[in-house]
Amino acid sequence: MANYFNTLPLREQLEQLGKCRFMDSSEFADGVEALKGKKMVVIGCGAQGLNQGLNLRDSGLDVSYALREAAIAEKRQSWKNATENGFVVGTYEDLIPTADVVLNLTPDKQHTPVVKAVMPLMKEGACLSYSHGFNIVEEGMQIREDLTVIMVAPKCPGSEVRAEYVRGFGVPTLIAVHEDNDPKGEGLALAKAYAVGTGGHKAGVLMSSFIAEVKSDLMGEQTILCGMLQTGSILCFDKMVEEGIDAGYASKLIQYGWETVTEALKYGGVTNMLDRLSNPAKIKAFDLSEELKVIMRPLYNKHQDDIINGTFSRVMMEDWANDDKNLLGWRAETAETNFEKTPAGDVEISEQEFFDNGILMVAMVKAGVELAFETMTAAGIIAESAYYESLHETPLIANTIARKKLYEMNATISDTAEYGCYLYNHACLPLLGDFMKDIKTDVIGKGLDLEDAGVDNARLIEVNEALRSHPVEAIGGVLRGHMADMKKIV
Amino acid sequence: MDTQNSLDGIRLENLTVNFDEKFTLCNIDWTIEPSQHWVITGTNGSGKSALAAILAGVGEITSGKIEGVPNNIGLVSFEAQAELIANELKKDDADIMDVISLGTPVHEMIFTDCLEPELATELVEKFGLTSLMDRAFRKLSTGETRKVMLIRALSNKPDLLLLDEPFDGLDADTLAMLQAHLASIIETTPMIMVLNRFDEMPDFITHIAYMDKQGDSAGQLKYTVNRQDDVAYNELYQLLHLKTTDLDVPEMDESEKPPALDPSQPLVKLTDINIKYSDTVIVDKLNWTIEPGKHWQLSGPNGCGKTGILSLITGDHPQCYVNDIFVFGFQRGNGESIWQIKQYIGYVSTSLQWEYRVSTSCRNVIISGFFDSIGMYSRPSDKQKKIADEWLALLGMTDRADQPFNKLSYGDQRLLLIARAMVKHPPLLILDEPCLGLDDMNRQLVLALIEKICAGSETTVLYVNHHAEDKIKGIENYLAMTKNNE
Numbered sequence: 001m002a003n004y005f006n007t008l009p010l011r012e013q014l015e016q017l018g019k020c021r022f023m024d025s026s027e028f029a030d031g032v033e034a035l036k037g038k039k040m041v042v043i044g045c046g047a048q049g050l051n052q053g054l055n056l057r058d059s060g061l062d063v064s065y066a067l068r069e070a071a072i073a074e075k076r077q078s079w080k081n082a083t084e085n086g087f088v089v090g091t092y093e094d095l096i097p098t099a100d101v102v103l104n105l106t107p108d109k110q111h112t113p114v115v116k117a118v119m120p121l122m123k124e125g126a127c128l129s130y131s132h133g134f135n136i137v138e139e140g141m142q143i144r145e146d147l148t149v150i151m152v153a154p155k156c157p158g159s160e161v162r163a164e165y166v167r168g169f170g171v172p173t174l175i176a177v178h179e180d181n182d183p184k185g186e187g188l189a190l191a192k193a194y195a196v197g198t199g200g201h202k203a204g205v206l207m208s209s210f211i212a213e214v215k216s217d218l219m220g221e222q223t224i225l226c227g228m229l230q231t232g233s234i235l236c237f238d239k240m241v242e243e244g245i246d247a248g249y250a251s252k253l254i255q256y257g258w259e260t261v262t263e264a265l266k267y268g269g270v271t272n273m274l275d276r277l278s279n280p281a282k283i284k285a286f287d288l289s290e291e292l293k294v295i296m297r298p299l300y301n302k303h304q305d306d307i308i309n310g311t312f313s314r315v316m317m318e319d320w321a322n323d324d325k326n327l328l329g330w331r332a333e334t335a336e337t338n339f340e341k342t343p344a345g346d347v348e349i350s351e352q353e354f355f356d357n358g359i360l361m362v363a364m365v366k367a368g369v370e371l372a373f374e375t376m377t378a379a380g381i382i383a384e385s386a387y388y389e390s391l392h393e394t395p396l397i398a399n400t401i402a403r404k405k406l407y408e409m410n411a412t413i414s415d416t417a418e419y420g421c422y423l424y425n426h427a428c429l430p431l432l433g434d435f436m437k438d439i440k441t442d443v444i445g446k447g448l449d450l451e452d453a454g455v456d457n458a459r460l461i462e463v464n465e466a467l468r469s470h471p472v473e474a475i476g477g478v479l480r481g482h483m484a485d486m487k488k489i490v
Numbered sequence: 491m492d493t494q495n496s497l498d499g500i501r502l503e504n505l506t507v508n509f510d511e512k513f514t515l516c517n518i519d520w521t522i523e524p525s526q527h528w529v530i531t532g533t534n535g536s537g538k539s540a541l542a543a544i545l546a547g548v549g550e551i552t553s554g555k556i557e558g559v560p561n562n563i564g565l566v567s568f569e570a571q572a573e574l575i576a577n578e579l580k581k582d583d584a585d586i587m588d589v590i591s592l593g594t595p596v597h598e599m600i601f602t603d604c605l606e607p608e609l610a611t612e613l614v615e616k617f618g619l620t621s622l623m624d625r626a627f628r629k630l631s632t633g634e635t636r637k638v639m640l641i642r643a644l645s646n647k648p649d650l651l652l653l654d655e656p657f658d659g660l661d662a663d664t665l666a667m668l669q670a671h672l673a674s675i676i677e678t679t680p681m682i683m684v685l686n687r688f689d690e691m692p693d694f695i696t697h698i699a700y701m702d703k704q705g706d707s708a709g710q711l712k713y714t715v716n717r718q719d720d721v722a723y724n725e726l727y728q729l730l731h732l733k734t735t736d737l738d739v740p741e742m743d744e745s746e747k748p749p750a751l752d753p754s755q756p757l758v759k760l761t762d763i764n765i766k767y768s769d770t771v772i773v774d775k776l777n778w779t780i781e782p783g784k785h786w787q788l789s790g791p792n793g794c795g796k797t798g799i800l801s802l803i804t805g806d807h808p809q810c811y812v813n814d815i816f817v818f819g820f821q822r823g824n825g826e827s828i829w830q831i832k833q834y835i836g837y838v839s840t841s842l843q844w845e846y847r848v849s850t851s852c853r854n855v856i857i858s859g860f861f862d863s864i865g866m867y868s869r870p871s872d873k874q875k876k877i878a879d880e881w882l883a884l885l886g887m888t889d890r891a892d893q894p895f896n897k898l899s900y901g902d903q904r905l906l907l908i909a910r911a912m913v914k915h916p917p918l919l920i921l922d923e924p925c926l927g928l929d930d931m932n933r934q935l936v937l938a939l940i941e942k943i944c945a946g947s948e949t950t951v952l953y954v955n956h957h958a959e960d961k962i963k964g965i966e967n968y969l970a971m972t973k974n975n976e
Binding site (some may be wrong): 032036054057058059060061062080084085086087166167168169202348 | 765768805806808809810811812825826827828829830845848858861862863864865867
């Protein structure tokens with residue numbers, strides 16, 4: 001199998017990368033009608049598989065689970081998940097031939113063997129659905145011509161997909177139709193009905209392409225989302241301890257700090273995140289982030305280049321073939337970092353203190369978000385996609401760090417994200433070595449020690465202007481506006 | 491007269507008093523310190539006036555003790571007024587003597603034995619009675635006799651003033667004058683007032699005693715609240731509001747009404763229900779039918795599957811797809827969505843309250859009931875906002891409409907969630923341990939609201955609890971569950 005993206009002419013590559021549109025809620029007026037009475041068979045009963053299935057069934061759709069014979073015979077966790085929730089469970093041979101839609105919700109790594117096993121069993125003209133396009137785009141899986149291939153990707157962990165549905169809402173969702181496999185022209189109708197079935201239409205749906213999804217998703221997750229937060233955690237913690245700050249305090253400031261500062265990001269973008277700082281601290285954070293962007297830009301470019309030309313997926317798949325030697329080794333290393341081993345101290349840190357004493361963390365988030373966004377859009381990915389895969393998802397990953405630190409964060413995200421995160425981390429730690437030498441506790445741990453909070457007017461205006469005029473803020477303003485219409489009216 | 495006594499305070503200890511064998515006040519414990527000014531309030535027929543009357547020596551003490559009551563009490567009440575009038579009528583011996591007697595004139599009523607005639611003169615003028623001084627007392631109107639009684643009580647250097655509904659029937663000017671006068675004597679004269687309405691309460695009142703009925707012929711002092719305690723004061727206000735106003739359930743939003751149900755069908759029919767986790771069977775072959783209009787109480791120990799059964803009905807339990815469940819015209823598992831089920835159900839539980847963590851206003855919490863959502867994700871119509879505001883008024887929480895839900899007290903949150911559940915007039919209202927975790931006063935509040943709902947609407951109530959004492963009037967069907975293996 002060859003990398004699908006690389007087989008396309010440049011014209012088409014650019015066209016596919018540039019696909020992303022925020023859909024209007026009126027486009028979902030038909031609800032789940034296109035899937036009513038159709039048999040949906042889910043493969044994989046992990047967090048996404050189970051929770052998407054629960055939502056679809058509660059929306060009145062017919063959902064069952066196909067598991068491998070061994071999983072059924074040994075009553076593995078996936079079998080338990082499905083049966084305890086009252087679903088019909090059967091083998092591939094039992095269920096796939098009856099399916100109108102097969103939902104492949106297994107981890108990326110299993111896609112090739114799963115799809116190869118399933119495809120011959122699928123009935124003529126059925127639909128195969130993915131929640132991530134890696135298999136199609138990077139591995140070049142060829143799907144039978146009579147089958148419709150769609151993607152419905154809720155942009156949240158499975159548990160959130162369920163929790164938001166139960167509250168009467170949903171999570172933002174990306175849908176796409178693989179144009180090479182849409183023989184009956186029904187792909188979009190099926191994808192929309194599926195998004196309604198999981199509740200995604202209430203939170204906002206992006207119409208994208210398999211290629212745009214894969215290339216932007218990979219870029220976002222390995223740089224700003226997971227990589228930057230992991231590298232930042234390690235560097236900031238070690239620096240604080242080196243400067244004599246209590247390790248418990250340092251651990252807590254970082255573990256919950258990412259979540260707190262990116263909450264401000266979620267509501268009002270980079271601008272609002274920096275507006276939470278005092279004027280002198282804002283200017284300081286701005287200067288640090290400018291410095292960081294210069295140092296890290298080549299690294300972001302390299303990640304994006306490797307993703308676009310397929311180097312990243314090739315190297316990672318080599319590791320898959322090598323029993324995940326690199327992945328498992330790096331995972332073990334993460335567990336051994338000082339930050340990971342130091343539990344958060346029993347100290348009170350107020351919401352504002354996370355900003356005041358975490359100026360460097362704010363600077364790192366700003367630098368990472370802006371770099372990822374700039375690099376993606378420079379590579380032909382449209383601003384909407386780039387926004388969702390950088391700024392929008394950062395608070396979600398920050399939440400997982402707040403819950404369980406780095407090791408568990410890496411266990412929660414996909415193998416692909418985890419692999420990319422380690423790649424980034426290994427390159428970024430040495431890259432920031434010199435930069436970190438000049439860092440003191442005024443920007444991480446203690447906050448600025450100032451006689452007065454005065455600043456130069458002209459400089460403040462300059463900084464505010466730069467913050468507000470960044471392109472990620474422009475598109476963010478538009479998309480958050482759309483979302484607010486659909487989202488919580490508080 | 492020895493006035494020292496009154497300064498030591500008044501104590502009622504476990505006091506039970508009979509009134510004419512028709513009414514009893516039971517087990518009253520009450521301490522009134524010298525610097526305090528009390529209002530007695532409570533539900534109708536709970537013995538508010540009787541409690542005040544005890545201090546004036548009315549009633550027969552059957553047990554407990556009362557001490558520290560001063561001798562010189564100024565008493566104004568309807569009962570005392572009626573008694574005075576009755577005495578006056580007795581003096582009218584016209585039938586026997588064959589002469590026309592006019593009875594005692596007003597000036598005599600006021601100035602005989604008066605300890606502060608100057609004050610009395612001043613008050614006569616202020617109350618506008620000057621022109622009536624020669625009139626016979628019993629010829630006065632009710633409002634005028636009330637004024638005479640007030641003047642008598644106030645101008646007699648009382649060691650304690652007992653005022654039972656003193657403001658009733660007074661015009662605005664007189665009311666203001668009286669309130670100002672009372673405020674001017676608070677340093678020297680302790681006061682106890684019976685008031686039905688909180689908004690008439692003078693600012694100088696320091697404490698509130700709340701009375702409630704115990705059956706038809708007994709009353710009890712339920713709560714004493716220091717007015718400085720804002721939380722308790724607000725709760726008491728709401729409780730009184732709920733107990734003393736007629737429940738006018740706000741109308742529903744007809745435009746959002748779900749398809750009508752067939753009245754001949756049961757709301758819920760569960761057949762041979764099983765719930766099991768791994769190999770543990772929680773519920774085994776349960777059959778249960780809920781007909782419209784038949785309120786149910788479901789009880790049983792923890793872990794017997796009460797909540798499991800409820801979530802089968804609401805569609806929140808994944809095993810609802812492997813059981814024989816008929817709800818609101820749907821046989822479950824035939825392509826219906828849970829939102830089609832939920833539109834017929836109002837639901838309140840402790841876990842809902844835990845899950846309701848979104849930061850949204852109290853008004854929006856109520857409106858979210860129209861959408862069966864936690865939080866608001868749709869724009870409400872003006873009509874829906876208006877209905878929500880009517881519910882807030884019903885709960886006595888109008889002033890909190892725009893406050894964030896998560897800043898409310900636990901009990902107020904619960905009340906709002908009940909309103910949220912009721913806002914669409916659901917055919918079925920499920921209350922899963924609605925009083926759990928609430929203090930006694932909040933429990934009274936919640937039960938008062940539920941009782942009104944049971945009595946006054948087209949909603950069938952399914953009430954779940956394990957506290958037998960939280961029985962609700964109007965519920966006549968009981969399902970007691972036991973643990974499966976017991």
